[in-house]
Amino acid sequence: MLKHYFQKNLLFLLLLTVPAFCEVDIGGEFLTDNRFRTEDKNKFTCNENRLSLKLDSGISRAQFHAEIWLREQGFSEVSSSSDLQEKDKEKISPSSLEIRELYIDFYRFLSENLELRVGKQRIAWGTADKLNPTDNLNPDDLEDIMDFGRHLGSNSMKLTYYFGDLTLTGVYIPVFIPAVLPSSDWSSALTPAFSLPAGMSVQNFSDSIILPENNPEESSMYAAKIAGKLFNYDLSVSYFHGRDDLPLVNRIEVTPTGASTVNAVAEMLYPKMQVIGADLAGAVCNIGVWAEGARFVNEEVGMETFTVGVGTQTGIALSEEAYFKYVFGFDYTFKNGLYINGQYLHGFVHERGKDNLEDYFMAGIEKKFFNDELKIKIGCGAEVKDFDKVKDNMAVMTMPEVSYYPVDNTEITLGAYLINGKDTTAFGKVKDNDEIYLKFKYNF
Amino acid sequence: MRKIEIMSLMTVLMVSGFVRAEEGKQQVQGTKLTAIEILKKADGVVNAPKDQDIAIEMILIDKEGKEKNRKSKIIQKGSEKRMIKFLSPADVEGLAFLDLPDDVMYLYLPAFKKIRRIASHVKNTSFAGTDFTYDDMASLNYADEYVPELTGEKKTDGLKPVIKEDQKQWQEQEFDHYILELKPKKGIQKDYSKLIMWVRKDNFYPIKIEYYSREGKLHKVMIRTKIEKEGEYWIAKEVEMSDLKKDHKTKMIISEVKYDQDLKDELFTERYLKRR
Known part of the structure; x- marks a missing residue:
């Protein structure tokens, strides 16, 4: 706790002193966000103050960028008088520090048309509006499920080569980072139910997650994309080799605790996957249109259900059969300024397997007055x-x-x-x- | 005798009036300029520099006189490539717009770190809250998109209701003008039924454009003032667009301009759109 407290103070000190020694542009955003339920005694579900700081500095051929979130978020977790005496006040008013992005851009790197970006960065792929089957490089940040489309940055290296109208991109992400899941109130929307014997219910549930081994073969991910223009449409084709950032249950241990109750312990892992994607954007009769699709090929993941006193049943948690997620969309602005946007999506972010999409x-409609x-x-x-x-x-x-x-x-x-x-x-x-x-x- | 003198005088006056009117006609005919030639010259004057790098302050003024300020940077190459980047205020900083030939337009939204291809339906909507539409900001060669008709020649009477107080500005505008009526060419979709363009005779600078709605009502008026010669080129240091329907106007003040910097084509690409 105290370490965290000192880290935050150190960051503030840096923010105050760095601009004095070098030219750093500081900008950002302050946000307060409060939410409450319409039912459940109008329970507050969000209480956030967020200071988002953006720092930029550099010369013409190299630029530095950082985005840091300082947040006071959540509710008091005080349970005893000693909690009220903690110097870092974490239990009174929980706060956090988060580096969203931190990278350096090298322009005209080795060649006139080559750019290199190194560091923690967001790499947004896809032409659709927030629902992007080809956007698999950064882990999903589903902490706020209503801010859908938010991703964490990934520590990575991105090389971009410009060749006429063509853009070639190569990305290497050395270390796998899993997605942030939504709070328990919302997680049920994204969690597939697992089957228990008829009439049984779960009394206690716990889980363990197996992260990939920390070596290049198991943890590293890479991707490539080629983008260009054809018949006045923007097109791109991409390839991703890495892991699914959402955990998949591959083993459940069920222990009966009563006549109709069990304890369940689940084991989860992150399956390897390859994604071949394509997208386009353009216009048909003044209407903006886009399409994006991705063919997912997973490694096969087995499923083992061990029931104490019964034995082990095996099955398939995720088949190696490829599946295809896609989205089509359009938008249009009427003469009076009314903006409309529509999308059809086959396969949400958490859905996997051909038969589960x-x-x-x-x-959406939008108008300004x-x-x-x-x-x-x-x-x-x-x-x-x-x-x-x-x-x-x-x-x-x-x-x-x-x-x-x-x-x-x-x-x-x-x-x-x-x-x-x-x-x-x-x-x-x-x-x-x-x-x-x-x-x-x-x-x- | 006296009657004859009066008759002779009247004849002389009538003839001289006729001669003056003929001279007026001759002036147009003498220059041998047709409407399209005048329009092409006007386009040519505005787009004369090989490239331009302009720092602009935009002031948005509502009907109560409340002002909002925006700062932006525009780079333009020829008449077909233009990029606009907003520098302030903070909530629009980094927002950038790229206009390329064949109605290809891109918008960079820094909040989403994404470049969006925008379709032509956006062309007639407000550009970042100003009274300029995307089309107003982008369409630079009127001769390519409109059919002009020379409807007359005037002094600047039409400007009087719009330009007030500032005598210097008013005197600057005391020139003879060609009045052109522009109608969209067949197959070109515009939100306006016609434009009335005032083009200065001495340097062909278009100083005023009236925009008429599809219903034929005067919708917007653009006035260019403080027209000065910077090096070889003419430039309007102030441009004001008034939306008569909304009773709102946007004033663009050019604070700095650089010409012929040999801006590379690659600056007008998505690659540079997102760059600070």
Whole structure:
């Protein structure tokens, strides 16, 4: 705890002194975010103050960039008077420090048309809007499931070569980093249920995660992409060799604890995978269109269920049969400024295996009023698990939002997440999590 | 006798009036300039530099006089390649727009660290909250997109209601102008039914453009003032776009301009769009 406290103070000291010795541009954002449930006694679910600092420095051929989050997040965890006496105040007001990006760009590196970026960086691939099957290089950051599309940075090396209209990119990520999972309230949306004998329920559940061995063969990932233009469309083809960043259960140990209860201990790992992706973006009759698809080839992962007193059953947790995730989308702005955006997605981020990919429809409308001082946005997502029985296998999420910009650099946002659907669907599993949120943002 | 004198005087006056009117016609005919030639010359004057590197301050003024400031940098090569980067305020810093031939446009959104290809439906929407549309910011060669008609020649009476107080500005505008009516060419989609362009006769600089909606109503007015010669080229140091419907205007003030820096083509690529 104290170590963490000193680290934060050291960072502040650095931030204050570094600009005095070298030319560093400091910018960033301050955000407060509070959310509460519409049910469950209006329980607060988010209480965050975030200072996002962006530092940039450099000369014409080399540039440095860092993005650091200082956050006070969560709720007091005080359980005794001694917790109130902790000097770092972590239990009174939990805080954290997070390096989101930290890298150096080398321009005209070795050759006029070659660029090298080294360090912790976000490498965003894909042309679709936040739902990108080809975006597999950085771990998903699903901590805030409503800020979908957020990724952690990866410590990596990225080489980009420009050749006329073509751009060739090669990426090497030495060490595998897993995804951040959502809090327990939301994780059920992304976790597949595992089957137990009829009439049995889990009394206690625990799990262990096996990370890949810490060597290049097991942990390193690499990728390449070629992007260009054809018939006024932007096209790219990519290849990724690495690991799925979401854990997969490959073993469960079930211990009966009563007549109808069991304890379950799960073991999880990160399967190796290769992804061949492609995307395009352009326009058809003034309408913006994009498409993105990725063919996933996993290693086969076996499934072992050991039940005390019964024995071991084996099966397949993930088949090596390839599967294809894809997304199509469009957007259009009407003469009166109304913006609409629609996407169809086959296979959400957590879904794996040919037979487990569901269909999702996303749509959004947006309009600004009063010289852009007010923005109203309504987002909507529908999940259809079975087109033959839509009524019983569908869920809908609605996200109305109003943003007010009183002066430059400020934004006040009031919005809600409203979810309805059947328990068989991913959205439906979290249908009791309807929330209202209020955010204040200041950029500097 | 007196009657004859009066008749003779009237005849002389009528003839001299006729001669002056004919002279006016001759002036247009004498220069042998057609509407399209005037428009091409106007395009040529604005796009004369091989390339331009311009620092701009934008002031957004609402109907109550409340102001918002933006700073940006524009680089342009010829008349077909242009990149605009916002430098301030902080909430738009880094936002960058690249306009290339054949309606190819890209927008860099620093918050998402992504370059987005934008389709032409965006062309007629407001550019970063200003009264300029993406199309206004991008369309530089009017002769390629509009059919012009020479509708007259005037002094700058039409500017009076817009330009106030500043006598220096007003005197600068005391020139003879060609008045062109521009209508979109067939197959070119514009949000305007026509433009009325005022082109200075002495240097062919287009100093005013009126934008008429598809319904034929005057929608926006752009005025270029402080027109000065910097080296070989003419430039308007201030450009004001007024949206009459919204009662809102945007003033662009050029604080620094560099010409013919031999800007490389590679600067007008996605590669440089995201670079600080």
